[in-house]
Amino acid sequence: MKKLVVLGAQWGDEGKGKVVDLLSPEFDMVVRYQGGSNAGHTVIYNQKRLVLHLLPTGVLHKDVKAVISQGVVIDLQLLLEEIKKLEEIGINLTDRLFLSDRAHIVLSYHKALEKILENKDKIGTTLRGIGPTYMFKFARRGIRLCDIKDENRLYSLIEENVNFVKELCREELSDCELSAQEVYEKTLELYQTVKDWVVDVSKVLISSQSVLFEGAQGSLLDIDSGTYPFVTSSNSSALGLTSGTGLPPKYFCDAKFWGVFKAYLTRVGAGPFPTELNSQEGELLRKIGDEFGSTTGRPRRCGWIDLVALKHVIETNGIDALVMTKLDVLDTFERLKVCVAYRLDGKIIEHFPPDIMTLQRVEPVFEELPGWQTSTRGTRSINDMPDKALEFISFIEEQVNTPIVMLSTGPSREEYILL
Ligand code: IMP
Numbered sequence: 551m552k553k554l555v556v557l558g559a560q561w562g563d564e565g566k567g568k569v570v571d572l573l574s575p576e577f578d579m580v581v582r583y584q585g586g587s588n589a590g591h592t593v594i595y596n597q598k599r600l601v602l603h604l605l606p607t608g609v610l611h612k613d614v615k616a617v618i619s620q621g622v623v624i625d626l627q628l629l630l631e632e633i634k635k636l637e638e639i640g641i642n643l644t645d646r647l648f649l650s651d652r653a654h655i656v657l658s659y660h661k662a663l664e665k666i667l668e669n670k671d672k673i674g675t676t677l678r679g680i681g682p683t684y685m686f687k688f689a690r691r692g693i694r695l696c697d698i699k700d701e702n703r704l705y706s707l708i709e710e711n712v713n714f715v716k717e718l719c720r721e722e723l724s725d726c727e728l729s730a731q732e733v734y735e736k737t738l739e740l741y742q743t744v745k746d747w748v749v750d751v752s753k754v755l756i757s758s759q760s761v762l763f764e765g766a767q768g769s770l771l772d773i774d775s776g777t778y779p780f781v782t783s784s785n786s787s788a789l790g791l792t793s794g795t796g797l798p799p800k801y802f803c804d805a806k807f808w809g810v811f812k813a814y815l816t817r818v819g820a821g822p823f824p825t826e827l828n829s830q831e832g833e834l835l836r837k838i839g840d841e842f843g844s845t846t847g848r849p850r851r852c853g854w855i856d857l858v859a860l861k862h863v864i865e866t867n868g869i870d871a872l873v874m875t876k877l878d879v880l881d882t883f884e885r886l887k888v889c890v891a892y893r894l895d896g897k898i899i900e901h902f903p904p905d906i907m908t909l910q911r912v913e914p915v916f917e918e919l920p921g922w923q924t925s926t927r928g929t930r931s932i933n934d935m936p937d938k939a940l941e942f943i944s945f946i947e948e949q950v951n952t953p954i955v956m957l958s959t960g961p962s963r964e965e966y967i968l969l
Pocket residue numbers: 561562563588589590673674675676677678680681766767768771780781782783818819820
């Protein structure tokens with residue numbers, strides 16, 4: 551029995567898609583267990599850039615089963631579009647997609663509500679309706695795939711929710727924007743096309759020999775251990791594994807946990823970011839690293855790597871090993887900075903503060919390392935890595951006391967080194 555959990559060890563966009571794609575053929579199943587279409591997992595498939603928002607990246611391998619478990623919130627319209635997009639390039643999912651009957655669905659009123667909420671408090675969400683769908687789930691007003699079968703009940707749930715949203719947002723929503731009848735009809739229509747894939751997913755998982763769990767977003771966006779309230783609405787760390795899959799905690803005792811991180815740091819949306827570079831260096835990272843959101847296209851905020859944050863992620867997730875991506879983005883830099891601690895009110899601190907007011911005030915304490923100023927892009931052997939790049943890698947490993955087991959050296963499947 552093999553179990554591997556691959557998590558984002560920063561604020562998302564670490565390159566998990568490529569790593570999961572690479573590892574997937576070793577597993578029977580790949581599982582998305584939290585988040586929804588706010589994720590954007592990018593892979594290069596047949597020389598073309600492909601972004602998956604809902605389906606696990608493992609679907610690209612025809613012998614791998616793809617599972618969307620109960621912690622994911624599913625936008626059926628987007629799911630079908632994604633399935634069609636794959637069919638067009640010859641990837642068929644007929645007998646190998648499993649959707650949890652307990653998964654909640656994202657509906658148009660969630661998106662309408664999110665627009666209004668974002669106008670009031672700017673988190674910089676992806677506007678995919680993710681937050682409100684989880685809000686409704688925890689307010690016990692959600693609609694799950696298993697609830698669609700009973701059409702009368704479905705209609706009354708939708709009607710209640712639409713009225714609830716209208717009542718809540720009376721000033722911002724005109725009557726014509728939301729119609730219970732329309733939401734109901736659309737949901738039934740979409741359900742017809744996916745219903746054969748809807749099953750009790752935890753049973754499917756328990757019976758599988760080897761499973762890869764694909765985290766979405768990053769651990770610093772986790773609703774509980776991230777930079778609250780500038781976070782996503784799910785447990786995007788290992789904390790979400792049991793509730794997100796329906797599997798007991800015991801199941802994960804013999805799992806391995808890998809954290810994927812970039813050689814620098816990015817964040818999309820608002821929230822504290824102690825090592826952010828509002829300078830030409832930041833611009834350069836954005837340009838070389840092509841740091842634009844794969845879901846929203848927004849420019850990502852860029853900065854130096856933050857090991858205080860990375861250590862927090864390693865500890866809270868029990869990370870066994872790390873995968874470093876996008877080292878080549880640093881190829882042209884003469885000097886590199888690594889944040890090893892924070893300074894707060896003149897004192898050095900090494901922990902990651904839980905509250906954003908403190909995190910906004912800390913100043914990063916940097917160690918400077920020399921750059922290698924030669925191309926590492928596409929390097930496939932550690933022997934071909936420049937010494938200064940190896941020093942940079944070892945420095946991080948020692949500081950966070952966790953091995954880096956893989957380097958991704960470019961976007962394609964072949965561009966990696968196993969250490
Ligand atoms: P939401 O997940 O759409 O509610 O957005 C909440 C915050 O998480 C915003 O700052 C988003 O930019 C961020 N976020 C959500 N999904 C991702 C992702 O896949 N990568 C990076 N940031 C994300």
